Amino acid sequence: MGKTLNIAPVTRIEGHASVSIHLDDSGNVSDARMHILSLRGFEQFVLGRPVEEVPRIVTRICGICPWHHHLAANKAADGCLGVELPPTGRKLRELCQMMAYIPDKILHFYFLAAPDFVLGPDADYSVRNVVGIVGANPELAKKVVHMRYKGQMMLEKFAGKVIHPIAGVVGGFSKPLLEEERKEILAGIQELKDFSVFTIKFAREEVFPKYLDAVKILGVFPSGYLGTVRPSDGALELYDGELRLMDQNGNYDQFKYSEYLDYIGEHTEPWSYGKFPYAKKWGQLKLDENDPVGVYRANCLARINVCDRMRTPLAQEELDIFRKNFGRPSHLTLLYHWARLIELVQACERAEELLNDPEITGREYRAKNIEPRAGDGVGCVEAPRGTLIHHYRTDDNGMVTMANMVVATINNNAAMNLSVKQTAKALIKDGKYDQGILNRVEMAIRAYDP
């Protein structure tokens, strides 16, 4: 009779999950799964609400990335009510999306992921955490806490509320950006950009090289990738563009948000509340780490794989270094951490570009004369954790009658499961395992920043 190991809760991630590893009689892994433990029902309880209110409700899907839910929901609601945005309204939303990215990525790299790399995967759990980081490098830790906080507070000061935002509204944005606010934010963004460039250089030169062996094996399997690109040149887009779904050999389909139903299906397993999105055109989903079918991944490594180039110059230099080392597409799961920092640089540079755009301080920031109507809208942004799709339908009074959401992390549900299985099978042999080995199984999950 074999036994089951329960890693619960999975820690240093955003949500609620556990891992079960099933060992056979000889102590080898027969199966391993990641279980998503919560079902809250946003699709259900937004029904009957006025559609313009939904962007103020769905933020609570995720308190780490509420801005992305807020903005995707606003886009979907704009679609339902047939609203065209004035350019300033659109740009203010994109600016907030970039500003929300910055502290999110600092948080993940330094607070959630770095303990495994800086203190080591085998360090005792009582020091393998952010407090341990503070002990190991107090000056850097203070700087990190300050930079993340600064990024959050700049956004709160401008947009009223940073966690569970409110300033995006159907038709645009609730307030304009004043010139003095613009100058102040620009100065802050330049400081954050310098910190981001420091961070990727620090990671590239001092952190990742120690783990290149682990990178080559931990959680690795071939898959497809989903991300957003600018249609004109295939550049990596975080706020708006077209979806690109690439197979494991690098061939891809490119499509508009409104066509997502033609490409993405969702499968259910009996052992997880979370569904398993898959690429419909590649066949029925098969959760086999050696021969996966239908499995695509989302989030930063996926975006880095599907794009032809970065949108901004410093990020492009980083992509060149990355591709020279790892090619395209790269299936090495731990490289999510590296890809995340390339996007951090682009988010800072793009925020700076937007703040230098004369239209950003324009006075036409929201559309007027909006009327309720029956409609259908698909709103999509790239959230830090992956492609985020909100799809709503409304009745004549603009009340929600259908809401379908494929949220960022859930895109990686199949992939996280395969990475867990692959890692557990590779590291647990003949009944031998310890804290460090089980932590490596979690590291395979943490790479996806779920």
Place this chain on the structure above:
Amino acid sequence: MTKVTVAEEWLNSCAGCEIAILNIGDVLVDLLVNNLDFVHIPVLIDKKYFGQTGEEKELSIPEAVVGIVSGGVRNEEHKEVLLEMRKKCQILIALGTCATNGGIPALQNMFSDEDLKQFYYKDSPTTDPADYPTEHIPPLLDKCSALDEFVKVDLSLPGCPPHPDWIAGAILSLLDGKTDYRMPERSVCDACPTIRESKKGIEDIKRLYDGAEYDPEKPLNEMRCLLEQGLLCLGPVTHVGCGGTKGAPNCISARVPCRGCYGPIRKSAKPLVDYMGALASIGFDPNKMLDRRGYLCRFSGAHGVLKKLG
């Protein structure tokens, strides 16, 4: 100085409360180094329920002086974790409106879980219809509840999320040996600087997309009260605190109306009734209000406030 041990858990939650803790900012580093010893906090520390190698049968959380719990109670595991936290912690703090009043996820109390699962696993346009999952996942309870429906709560900090001022205030007060920290029981309007003229004459309530009238170059105290502009602002029936100990309400700062995210002003309050008075005071017929429960109980559907009708 000896450190105070703290255990933190999140239940039917979104992590926003945990980010609010981080948003205490620069002083957090000093607190972590000198004052607080987190013995369990899943978002930051790898302490496991069933032992560090996952072989124990009983769920266990270490003992701590202070326990902080965010999120409401929605499934069997949330309940088990909450009871364990109560057992192991001397002082239990309910952090955030989900913990104090159910929060946004308690909107589900208006619907049945069967309806939810029917859509999520069968009818959704992306989904291949399937049986509902049941293995190795905690069964749902019949509704979404606040913490005090299961255990005694010593200190409530509502807010979605709670402003870091209140979190830091409560922590510093506890470090000082005081256990009676309380947020003021006032309304959002008490902290709102906008101009109220108390004139009647609103015929139609505006929708959120209609927006407020204001001059962006001028401060909040030169903007007319949003409720008096005909926007549904829930300030009169909402607990104060979103702007922290000193600031203006967050939503008003963004020039949008309040939606009630700090929950009712006091436990005995009845927003569904009380707000009718606020609407009548501007001359609006409360019976014409759209989606009353969805506005007035958006954050407070626990305690039997929201139920499936008919």
